[in-house]
Amino acid sequence: MTTLNSSSRYSLTEAPNGYIFTTDYGNEYLVTFSDLTSIINLKGLKIYDFGIEVIKRNSVKNDKFNGKLKNTIAALLSQLFFKQPECAILIILDTTDNKHQARYRMFLSLKHNSWFKQFNNGVLEIIDLPLCEKDFENVCFLLIRKQNPHLQDIQSALTEYLNLSFGNN
Numbered sequence: 001m002t003t004l005n006s007s008s009r010y011s012l013t014e015a016p017n018g019y020i021f022t023t024d025y026g027n028e029y030l031v032t033f034s035d036l037t038s039i040i041n042l043k044g045l046k047i048y049d050f051g052i053e054v055i056k057r058n059s060v061k062n063d064k065f066n067g068k069l070k071n072t073i074a075a076l077l078s079q080l081f082f083k084q085p086e087c088a089i090l091i092i093l094d095t096t097d098n099k100h101q102a103r104y105r106m107f108l109s110l111k112h113n114s115w116f117k118q119f120n121n122g123v124l125e126i127i128d129l130p131l132c133e134k135d136f137e138n139v140c141f142l143l144i145r146k147q148n149p150h151l152q153d154i155q156s157a158l159t160e161y162l163n164l165s166f167g168n169n
Contacts, residue, residue, distance in 0.1 A: 008067065008068060008071045009068050009071040009072040009075050010022065010023060010068055010069070010072045012072070012076070015030065017030070017032050017034075018030055018031050018032035018033060018051075019031045019076060020055070021072055023063045023066065023068070023069060024063075024066060024068065025058065025059035025061045025063055025066075026058035026059050027054055027056065027057050027058055027059055027063055028054070028055050028056035028058075029052060029053065029054055029055065029063075029069075030051075030052070030053050030055045031050075031051070031052050031072075031073065031076055032049075032050070032051040032052075033048040033049070033050060033080065033089070034048060034049040034051065035047075035048060036048065036049050036090065036161070039161065040157045040158065040161050041157070042150075042153060042154065042157050045086060045087070045088070045150055045153070045154060046084050046086070046087040046088070047087065047088045047089075047090060047154060047157075047158065048080070048087060048088070048089050048090065049089075049090045049092070050077075050089045050090065050091050050143070052073065064106065070115045070118070070119075073115065074115060074118075074119040077089070077119075077143070078119075081123075081124065081145060085145055085148075086145070086148055086149070086150060087144075088142055088143070088144045088148070088154045088158070089142070089143040089144070090129075090140070090141075090142060090158060091107075091108070091140070091141045091142075091143060092139060092140045092141075093107075093139040093140070093141075095139055100139050104139075108126055108141060116143075122146075123145055123146060123147075124143060124144065124145055124146065125143075125144060125145075125146045126141050126142070126143055127141065127142040127144065127155060128140070128141060129141060129142055129155070129158055129159060129162060130159060130162065130163075140162060142154070142155060142158060
């Protein structure tokens with residue numbers, strides 16, 4: 001992933017379950033990397049469930065148009081893959097508000113000017129994972145290094161995990 005200078009992103013505060021940062025508009029975000037390793041039972045490999053949520057909204061102004069938000073998320077992901085090059089990140093897009101397609105376009109789409117497209121330097125890839133939730137397809141993805149030697153094992157284990165967790169067929 002692309003390296004970013006620290007002035008183009010928000011400062012992070014480490015929290016017990018992730019990282020917190022406050023935007024220029026005063027909104028507080030929590031970014032989590034929940035460790036799924038023991039649940040999925042792939043010894044020696046780290047698999048994280050990635051989450052980002054607004055935990056305190058002080059302004060109705062939309063932070064996503066401010067480049068520092070996406071730079072902060074990209075820096076966190078870059079740091080994680082630098083420290084743990086063989087880790088994998090599970091991303092499940094929230095469908096409760098029917099904005100999952102917008103989230104897909106903003107974060108992951110290769111057809112749009114997504115955050116992934118802007119920051120990926122060819123090292124990472126996105127793999128669709130089979131999950132159909134309430135008639136919504138394409139809401140689950142694996143973010144992983146292309147050269148990860150455990151790709152097939154991780155993909156198989158996550159597919160099994162999703163089938164058990166969501167009753168996916």
